[in-house]
Amino acid sequence: MNEAYLTAFRELMSMDDVLILVHRNPDGDCLGTAFALKRAFENLGRRVCVAATGTVDRNLRDITDGAEELKPTFLPSAIVSVDVATQPMLGPDLACYADTVDYNIDHHYTNTEYARNNIVFGSASSAGEVLFDLFRACDVEIDDVMAEKLYAAIAFDTGCFRYSNTTAHTHEVTAELLKYSFDAPAVIRKMFDIVPLRQLKLERVALDSLRLYHDGRVILLPITRKMLEENGAEDEDVSGMVSLIRRIEGAAVCATLKETKEGDVKVSLRSADDIFDVSAVASVFGGGGHVKASGCLIKGSMEDAEQRLLSAIEARLCGQEDGV
Amino acid sequence: MNEAYLTAFRELMSMDDVLILVHRNPDGDCLGTAFALKRAFENLGRRVCVAATGTVDRNLRDITDGAEELKPTFLPSAIVSVDVATQPMLGPDLACYADTVDYNIDHHYTNTEYARNNIVFGSASSAGEVLFDLFRACDVEIDDVMAEKLYAAIAFDTGCFRYSNTTAHTHEVTAELLKYSFDAPAVIRKMFDIVPLRQLKLERVALDSLRLYHDGRVILLPITRKMLEENGAEDEDVSGMVSLIRRIEGAAVCATLKETKEGDVKVSLRSADDIFDVSAVASVFGGGGHVKASGCLIKGSMEDAEQRLLSAIEARLCGQEDGV
Numbered sequence: 323m324n325e326a327y328l329t330a331f332r333e334l335m336s337m338d339d340v341l342i343l344v345h346r347n348p349d350g351d352c353l354g355t356a357f358a359l360k361r362a363f364e365n366l367g368r369r370v371c372v373a374a375t376g377t378v379d380r381n382l383r384d385i386t387d388g389a390e391e392l393k394p395t396f397l398p399s400a401i402v403s404v405d406v407a408t409q410p411m412l413g414p415d416l417a418c419y420a421d422t423v424d425y426n427i428d429h430h431y432t433n434t435e436y437a438r439n440n441i442v443f444g445s446a447s448s449a450g451e452v453l454f455d456l457f458r459a460c461d462v463e464i465d466d467v468m469a470e471k472l473y474a475a476i477a478f479d480t481g482c483f484r485y486s487n488t489t490a491h492t493h494e495v496t497a498e499l500l501k502y503s504f505d506a507p508a509v510i511r512k513m514f515d516i517v518p519l520r521q522l523k524l525e526r527v528a529l530d531s532l533r534l535y536h537d538g539r540v541i542l543l544p545i546t547r548k549m550l551e552e553n554g555a556e557d558e559d560v561s562g563m564v565s566l567i568r569r570i571e572g573a574a575v576c577a578t579l580k581e582t583k584e585g586d587v588k589v590s591l592r593s594a595d596d597i598f599d600v601s602a603v604a605s606v607f608g609g610g611g612h613v614k615a616s617g618c619l620i621k622g623s624m625e626d627a628e629q630r631l632l633s634a635i636e637a638r639l640c641g642q643e644d645g646v
Numbered sequence: 647m648n649e650a651y652l653t654a655f656r657e658l659m660s661m662d663d664v665l666i667l668v669h670r671n672p673d674g675d676c677l678g679t680a681f682a683l684k685r686a687f688e689n690l691g692r693r694v695c696v697a698a699t700g701t702v703d704r705n706l707r708d709i710t711d712g713a714e715e716l717k718p719t720f721l722p723s724a725i726v727s728v729d730v731a732t733q734p735m736l737g738p739d740l741a742c743y744a745d746t747v748d749y750n751i752d753h754h755y756t757n758t759e760y761a762r763n764n765i766v767f768g769s770a771s772s773a774g775e776v777l778f779d780l781f782r783a784c785d786v787e788i789d790d791v792m793a794e795k796l797y798a799a800i801a802f803d804t805g806c807f808r809y810s811n812t813t814a815h816t817h818e819v820t821a822e823l824l825k826y827s828f829d830a831p832a833v834i835r836k837m838f839d840i841v842p843l844r845q846l847k848l849e850r851v852a853l854d855s856l857r858l859y860h861d862g863r864v865i866l867l868p869i870t871r872k873m874l875e876e877n878g879a880e881d882e883d884v885s886g887m888v889s890l891i892r893r894i895e896g897a898a899v900c901a902t903l904k905e906t907k908e909g910d911v912k913v914s915l916r917s918a919d920d921i922f923d924v925s926a927v928a929s930v931f932g933g934g935g936h937v938k939a940s941g942c943l944i945k946g947s948m949e950d951a952e953q954r955l956l957s958a959i960e961a962r963l964c965g966q967e968d969g970v
Contacts, residue, residue, distance in 0.1 A: 497814040522893075
């Protein structure tokens, strides 16, 4: 491992009054990583807190020890971001810290290295995997609680070890984590499996409005406010829906289009084969993400958004078919 | 590793004309293990074939190199069973071999050791994990194809590394397998994810007939022939449905009840918490399986079967509540 990285991380671990920043709308990887790091500082008797823009989804609150909101609670002397590829990813609540990040621990190739010290492993599956390697390389003692949170982080970003970012090293790290004492299946079940009945009911209704194009290679699923309201569903109940339609045999590109409270359309895109790059489609609308999973916001009505999204997908699909 | 096991396995690997038996209605673990073993014999220039009672599910046919039916093709000089806990598990087509199995490679604690040589690791996640350890311990060379099939076996029986049978060693073995060259996400996707649209449509219809008992702690899902026929669905489309309802928040015990072509009811039971033992319920009806996943066949009408199943679940649920 890069010696400069280790020096920076050792410096970080010597700090007190540490503020840990995660990306907006925090996911399992940034939260698991942040709370494992928080625990490491606590075990050393330091003052530390985690802050985020946006609330913590219900299925991730075991990681945050129940917290739904994460706000800074003291004036920090050191600021570290985890799993935050770019400064805008901090979101409005943390924008004030964007130019003063001391340590940036991440696994995105696209990280813009905006901090004083940047520890970025583009080949790691997750920020959790990066932090485990840093802990081990710098002899930071890992306890059961930290192991559980790192396991959650890695499992989240690898889709429970199924995505192509999962490497032999990811499994080696996970093997080490499972030697600690915690209930791994319960971690997975809470993060991925448990859904309120209302969400299944929403899925049922939504499936009625499934739109198949190009012999089912393109599948769009519009989800209106009306559907949500009629099923007593919440915005977060929609998040797993794109994975559901991605499973349909023959699909190459899938997207859910969710009408927002403001009347715009939030799009989640997934590539179902290994070829179609959905981040290119998302970028047409100012969004971004990964080749296989991206998102964007399209201003305007559902009908209009659906048409524009379909056109953007088709433009790329045709290019692909022509071998461009 | 037990020296007697290694001696037996080395003896097996010296054989020619080997018949590999798997359990009836073969799953990803027995097939992945059997076809990895088959390949090992082929690489040594031996004659070998895999046989099963029942057909291979569509989502598992990459493992069997496309084969839907697995029949013996020659008179064997050695017979090995993999992932077969008891002789009846061979099913009617292979019953003729039940008393002449030479080698029995398995991971079920309940294995009855019916063979001349029994190599049973009750603590292994899967037969695939057992075979990997045997290959390594006996210096059998593993190639990319074998690695892919062993990966499929382990991933299948661990529910993609999420069930409680997944140990640190399981991840260590998987890390070794991922050092070979094959498309692991594609293996997972084909085994677990891809569903025909008709299956999603069946799910939608079935969810309308969901029965919740005891404040939603017990959830039963009856699936009639009519539902299957009206959605152009096939029997195998039902198999994932019990996992779907197991996800519902608050559920402790879930079951699908599928009306068979013969007019009886095939029950798949899952425990959603870590306490309820569904194998005890299945055994009431002459079925069996694991603590968290079991199955049985109840003779008679759907209505009657549902009532009897509910009573059996309730009897156990009450005992559990009383601390019995």
